[in-house]
Amino acid sequence: MANSKTDPSSSASPRLDKSTVAKVAELSRLKLSDAELESIAQQLSMVLANFEQLAQVNTQGVEPMVTPTDLTLRLREDRVERREPAEAFLENAPDRSGNLFKVPPVVG
Amino acid sequence: MMDLTFATCSEVGRAVRDRKVSAVEVTRHFLKRIGELDPKIGAFTTVNSRAEAQAADVDARLARGEAVGPLAGVPIAIKDLLCTKGLRTTASSKILANFIPPYSATVVRRLEEAGAICIGKTSLDEFGMGSSNENSAFGSVKNPWNPEYVPGGSSGGSAASVAARMALASIGTDTGGSIRQPSSFCGLFGIKPTYGRVSRYGIIAFASSLDQAGPMALSTEDAALILEVISGRCERDSTSADVSVPQFSQQISDQVKGLRIGLPKQYFAEKMDADVERVTRESIEALKKRGAILVDVELPLVKYAVPVYYLVATSEASSNLARYDGMRFGHRSKNATKGDLDDLYSSSRGEGFGPEVKRRIMLGTYALSSGYYDAYYQKASQVRRLIRDEFTRAFTQCDVILSPVCTSPAFKIGERINDPLAMYLNDIFTTSTNLAGLPGMSVPAGFSKEGLPIGVQLMAPHFEESRLFNVSSVLEKDLGAAKSRRPHVI
Amino acid sequence: MSSETRFGAYEPVIGIEIHVQLQTRSKMFCTDSTAFASGDNECVCEVCTGMPGALPTVNRTAIEYAVKTGLALGCSIREKSVFSRKQYFYPDLPKGYQISQFDLPLCENGRVEFVYNGSKKSIEIIRAHVEEDAGKSTHQGDCSLINLNRASVPLLEIVSGPDLRGPEEAAEYARTVHKMVQYLEVCDGNLEEGSFRCDCNVSVRKRGETKLNTRVEIKNINSFRFVEKAIEYEILRQIDAMESGEKIRQETRLYDPDKNRTFAMRSKEEAHDYRYFPDPDLLPLVLTKAEIESMRAKLPEMPLARAARFQSEYKLPEYDSQVLTAEKDLADYFEKVVSASGNAKAASNWVMTELLRELNDSKKTVSQSPIPAERLGQMIALIDKGTISGKIAKTVFAEMWTSGKAPEVIVQEKGLVQITDTSAIEKSIDEVLAANPKELADYRGGKEKLFGFFVGQVMKATKGQASPDMVNQMLKAKLKG
Structure with a gap:
């Protein structure tokens, strides 16, 4: 399980340091300048400090709510429907080779 | 000849169908207004160059005696977050600056089927993230009531386009108040429908469990008419509800006698602008005079709505915006190290997204990341359920809840741009509606000392939009706020 | 030699994740065809190319196939399961996440039994969940080319417990599952085309120990022979490493059949953080007990x-x-x-x-x-x-x-009807005896080995159509004279 149980409110301060912000930026694939890292670290620290108040709410045994309806999934019948030719989904491509999307070499 | 500028959607739709005016004439009239006014307002990102041709098609169908829907020839501005086939769709972002969708959103298709003309695409806070329309790659939008002020956001271009009568109505989207707050700032009737009422298919996702599209219009009737056209189950959106759609526009009743209006104590305890407080009280009085019953209701957890909202919305957004990677469409950086895939990802996204979008992707990624998921995303989703349960309980005591839309009227451009937290906290009255999936509406109710419009918010249980239209119609008649003054630019 | 003795003091511990392509007509989350022998990117739409605003819908048949398989694997089927997003950036993953299942999978806690080496094996199935396939990237020197025909094709990932103890046994387990999905008619079983792929998790420990050591994942093996060979190689590699005091690194490796060895995939140092969370575009999948039971009743x-x-x-x-x-x-x-x-x-x-x-x-x-x-x-x-x-x-x-x-x-x-007519056979025997007086005399003189010769002659005369039983009987009687 990737999502382990850590409660940041138990640590002294929710302040995000620049290196954490840099890691999150890498995970998000966002190239940020030093100044951006700095300001985001500061702004998000403020925001998270404010959000610490959530810890006051007792949520023991409460099932998380993902969607605000009680509806359940409707399934689609297994039928093929063609809508547009391949070209329609390639014409916005920044680079292509024939009908394939062209990208830098994939590692691995 | 009718005065098209000040007509309503239903009037124009009727006139076009009765062939008293042609769809082409109507379209030309509004294209001309856009040409004249929009350079001062900046509401549109793209004007539809095929609008006249589409109008001609509507006229041709009418000439052949074919049935055309209730919005025949009605010019509607579409928030640039809804995909329009063959017409550039940008989300007001550099990353999609040249994106031409190969398909149309279900909402757009339904409007076109009802005869409406998509006159153009309107500016927004990039990807719907913001409350002032200052976060747009195409520049900020001015409030037609006073160009020094913001039109609100994120559907700011939509609100400004209708307030300046460059379109007769607009489609906005609302994730945490993005229809209601700009409607309040620009004096419009704007409704965020029940979650699942309107298909999200083809609407560029900000936060999937919160987003809903809805009309921003010049009258209760217009809002109801457009909602009934765009509502209903869509087989391409798994979250769209299979619930029958009432003929909202024909069922509007002025009867509020005995209707229980809930007034949430916690909302009124918030610090708010004196004009907002006054206008809200006037609205309550107006309803009381008509025989509505006022009930105090408790919503103690709504004070947590803003953190819950921002954690849920940014978590979903960080994931929904992963597809903007410069591989298949959208901005691809020219500054990345050649042959370095990861650098190309990061550079394209770093260059393509604006500061607020980056901030939110960062917050969301963090909230979902290993070690923080339980305390942030999961905790927020749990409190979200408690908030919804609280509304469910409140609605056993009342039929409609009334509150301010916002703590203040429109603020000045640039005033809050550097304080994201203050901007977020301003969403206190609107976000809980999205969290609980409830329908919410902003109704013009009065003006500030500076002459800026102020709306009042109405909320109802799931799928009870009809109640909102009834109350809105009473306020529209009795307060007369929508008709009493006209914006500065017109 | 069995793996008991072959690996000496070491015991291999193996678990397998099998990706079964469910043979539906349309894709898992959109209505494109899954029959994509056609051109590049010919079976794509706004959903599987991850266009802005596109949303997934769930294929009913894929869910039915998954439930059938889960039931056949002895799993319990969740009445409420949830689709989650597994997030990572890769050019063949258009949305930047794969729709899969995480903490609430469709099928759990099953068991697969098979006979190997004369004894019955019982392997735990931890879970089986539904997910979408990625596209295909072809590497071409200075670039990669992406084809999304395969993107969003339905897969069922079947995860076994670490219960397998040798390469042959592991391959037999995979064959057993392969046989099952074909029996269920939920998968065409085509290994070459990737309809059935195995990821093998291999670790090694000292015999007698119960702890699980660091494991290595060998990804994407599409033949049972290679499953066996790749695991064999990997076990020996790990034993060598342990013998020489090296630490086993938790990593993903690929198997090269030409060189018969596994090699580590190049990967960035950054650890994966998939940030799974429930997909808000899809509501919970709810199946009633009655629906599940009616599928069970239909199992072959x-x-x-x-x-x-x-x-x-x-x-x-x-x-x-x-x-x-x-x-x-x-x-x-x-x-x-x-x-x-x-x-x-x-x-x-x-x-x-x-x-x-x-x-x-x-x-x-x-x-x-x-x-x-x-x-x-x-x-x-x-x-x-x-x-x-x-x-x-x-x-x-x-x-x-x-x-x-x-x-x-x-x-x-061809006139191949057997001759059972006594007189016809008798006539042939008489003719044969008349034509071979010397052999007849020899036989009657005690050379009984010649019986076969006479049978052959009679059969030849009847073009092989005489009933052999009748020829035998009647010939014996005639030869006695």
């Missing part, structure tokens, strides 16, 4: 049960039962032969020897057999009725294989 008989029934019902040896149930098509074919002939023993002999040999030689599958099961059954019935002899039947079988004609037609056309 599975290979192990069918083999057991073949043993008891048709009195077949264990080995024959296993061969005949290896593929559902073959078992179905066999049972049709039995019902047309009424002779299970003969049916099993003809299918296992003549039919399988011909199929093998011509590289055909059972379903492509030019001899329909009913006709093979009719042919066996002709033998049992005495219309043709077993020897003639081989001629008839060969003729059926090439011409596809019915056995009766062949027997009629």
Whole structure:
């Protein structure tokens, strides 16, 4: 399980340091300048400090709510429907080779 | 000849169908207004160059005696977050600056089927993230009531386009108040429908469990008419509800006698602008005079709505915006190290997204990341359920809840741009509606000392939009706020 | 040599994740066709290319196939399961996340049994969940080319417990699951085209220990032979490393069949953080108990049960039962032969020897057999009725294989009906005896070995059509004089 149980409110301060912000930026694939890292670290620290108040709410045994309806999934019948030719989904491509999307070499 | 500028959607739709005016004439009239006014307002990102041709098609169908829907020839501005086939769709972002969708959103298709003309695409806070329309790659939008002020956001271009009568109505989207707050700032009737009422298919996702599209219009009737056209189950959106759609526009009743209006104590305890407080009280009085019953209701957890909202919305957004990677469409950086895939990802996204979008992707990624998921995303989703349960309980005591839309009227451009937290906290009255999936509406109710419009918010249980239209119609008649003054630019 | 002794003091611990492509007509989350032999990116739409605003919908048949498989694997089916997003950036993953299942999978806690090396193995199935496939990237020097035809094709990922103890056993487990999904008709089983892929998790520990050591994942193996060889190589590599005091690194490796070795995939140092969370575009998948039970009622008989029934019902040896149930098509074919002939023993002999040999030689599958099961059954019935002899039947079988004609037609056309007419046989015997007076005298003088010679001559004279039993009997009587 990737999502382990850590409660940041138990640590002294929710302040995000620049290196954490840099890691999150890498995970998000966002190239940020030093100044951006700095300001985001500061702004998000403020925001998270404010959000610490959530810890006051007792949520023991409460099932998380993902969607605000009680509806359940409707399934689609297994039928093929063609809508547009391949070209329609390639014409916005920044680079292509024939009908394939062209990208830098994939590692691995 | 009718005065098209000040007509309503239903009037124009009727006139076009009765062939008293042609769809082409109507379209030309509004294209001309856009040409004249929009350079001062900046509401549109793209004007539809095929609008006249589409109008001609509507006229041709009418000439052949074919049935055309209730919005025949009605010019509607579409928030640039809804995909329009063959017409550039940008989300007001550099990353999609040249994106031409190969398909149309279900909402757009339904409007076109009802005869409406998509006159153009309107500016927004990039990807719907913001409350002032200052976060747009195409520049900020001015409030037609006073160009020094913001039109609100994120559907700011939509609100400004209708307030300046460059379109007769607009489609906005609302994730945490993005229809209601700009409607309040620009004096419009704007409704965020029940979650699942309107298909999200083809609407560029900000936060999937919160987003809903809805009309921003010049009258209760217009809002109801457009909602009934765009509502209903869509087989391409798994979250769209299979619930029958009432003929909202024909069922509007002025009867509020005995209707229980809930007034949430916690909302009124918030610090708010004196004009907002006054206008809200006037609205309550107006309803009381008509025989509505006022009930105090408790919503103690709504004070947590803003953190819950921002954690849920940014978590979903960080994931929904992963597809903007410069591989298949959208901005691809020219500054990345050649042959370095990861650098190309990061550079394209770093260059393509604006500061607020980056901030939110960062917050969301963090909230979902290993070690923080339980305390942030999961905790927020749990409190979200408690908030919804609280509304469910409140609605056993009342039929409609009334509150301010916002703590203040429109603020000045640039005033809050550097304080994201203050901007977020301003969403206190609107976000809980999205969290609980409830329908919410902003109704013009009065003006500030500076002459800026102020709306009042109405909320109802799931799928009870009809109640909102009834109350809105009473306020529209009795307060007369929508008709009493006209914006500065017109 | 068994893995017990081959790895000396070490015990391999193996678990397998199998990706089964469910053979639906349309994709998992959109309505494009899954039959994409056609051109590049010909089976794509706004959903599987991850266009802005596009949303997923769930294929009912894919869910049914997954439930059927889960039930056959002995899993409990969740009445409420949830789709989650597994997030990472990769050019063949259009949305930047894969829709999969995480903490609430459709199927859990199952068990697969099979016979290996004479003993019954029971392997735990931890979970089986539904997800979408990624696209395909082709590497071309300075760039990669992306084809999304495969993107969003439905997969069922079946995760076993770390219960397997050797390469052969692991391969046998994979074969067992492969056989099951084909029996269920939820997967075409085509290994070359990637319809059935194995990721093998391998670790090694000292015999007697119970802890699990660091494991290595060997990804994307699409042949059972390679499953066996890759695991074998990896076990020996890990034992070597442990012997020389090296630490085993938790990593993903690939198997190179040409060099018969595994090698580590190049990867960035950054640890994966998939940030799974429930997909808000899809509501929870809810199945009622009644729906699950109605799917259970529709399950076909599975290979192990069918083999057991073949043993008891048709009195077949264990080995024959296993061969005949290896593929559902073959078992179905066999049972049709039995019902047309009424002779299970003969049916099993003809299918296992003549039919399988011909199929093998011509590289055909059972379903492509030019001899329909009913006709093979009719042919066996002709033998049992005495219309043709077993020897003639081989001629008839060969003729059926090439011409596809019915056995009766062949027997009629070629005049292959067995001669059972006493006078006709007697006439032939008399002729043969008259033509060979020397041999007759020798026989009667005590050279009884010549009996075979006379049988052969009579059969030759009757073009092999005389009933061998009758020839034997009547010849014996005549020779006595």
